[in-house]
Amino acid sequence: DAGVIQSPRHEVTEMGQEVTLRCKPISGHDYLFWYRQTMMRGLELLIYFNNNVPIDDSGMPEDRFSAKMPNASFSTLKIQPSEPRDSAVYFCASSLATGGDSPLHFGNGTRLTVT
Amino acid sequence: AQSVTQPDIHITVSEGASLELRCNYSYGATPYLFWYVQSPGQGLQLLLKYFSGDTLVQGIKGFEAEFKRSQSSFNLRKPSVHWSDAAEYFCAVGARGTYKYIFGTGTRLKVLA
Numbered sequence: 001d002a003g004v005i006q007s008p009r010h011e012v013t014e015m016g017q018e019v020t021l022r023c024k025p026i027s028g029h030d031y032l033f034w035y036r037q038t039m040m041r042g043l044e045l046l047i048y049f050n051n052n053v054p055i056d057d058s059g060m061p062e063d064r065f066s067a068k069m070p071n072a073s074f075s076t077l078k079i080q081p082s083e084p085r086d087s088a089v090y091f092c093a094s095s096l097a098t099g100g101d102s103p104l105h106f107g108n109g110t111r112l113t114v115t
Numbered sequence: 116a117q118s119v120t121q122p123d124i125h126i127t128v129s130e131g132a133s134l135e136l137r138c139n140y141s142y143g144a145t146p147y148l149f150w151y152v153q154s155p156g157q158g159l160q161l162l163l164k165y166f167s168g169d170t171l172v173q174g175i176k177g178f179e180a181e182f183k184r185s186q187s188s189f190n191l192r193k194p195s196v197h198w199s200d201a202a203e204y205f206c207a208v209g210a211r212g213t214y215k216y217i218f219g220t221g222t223r224l225k226v227l228a
Contacts, residue, residue, distance in 0.1 A: 004158070031214055043205070043218040055214070091158055101147050101166050101209065104216060106158030
């Protein structure tokens, strides 16, 4: 089991540019979550998917953020256009399809810096 | 609404000393409770979880936690800390019937040699 795989590990971009973060969940996990971690706000849930369908995107900060899950093994989080305040570590996590009692398995994160 | 409070932002202990990290939660029913550890540059790794039953749960790396309903607490303990335990520790609450997890703000542990 390779765990949750995220790419890239680090991304540095200029304000206004489009940023795409990628995630491969653990095979067989039906739930996928995108979190953002900052010093000021801690870990925030942005969006989560069940069986590739977005269930709750209420944590997505603005329309500049979008997420997709075209299949069970791949998800993207896109920011367009990026702003300096988007700088954070973005984590993808996956879990089995059980009722809230299934632990989250996190990737190593993507550290995004927007200058 | 559920919430998680970790009162200690930083804790420093000497290697070999015992450790207790505090976690208090607010939730209308018995929640699912988790402790995660995050090493620098890494994602969060599950240490242990409580769903029901025995209120003292054992986890990886020699950690344990005790669920105390009367105090709404789920404190993490280790009898003897190792230098490799230096990391940030997060308590989390999972709401039954949903897939939402609320994380505390974390406690950063420093271990003195």
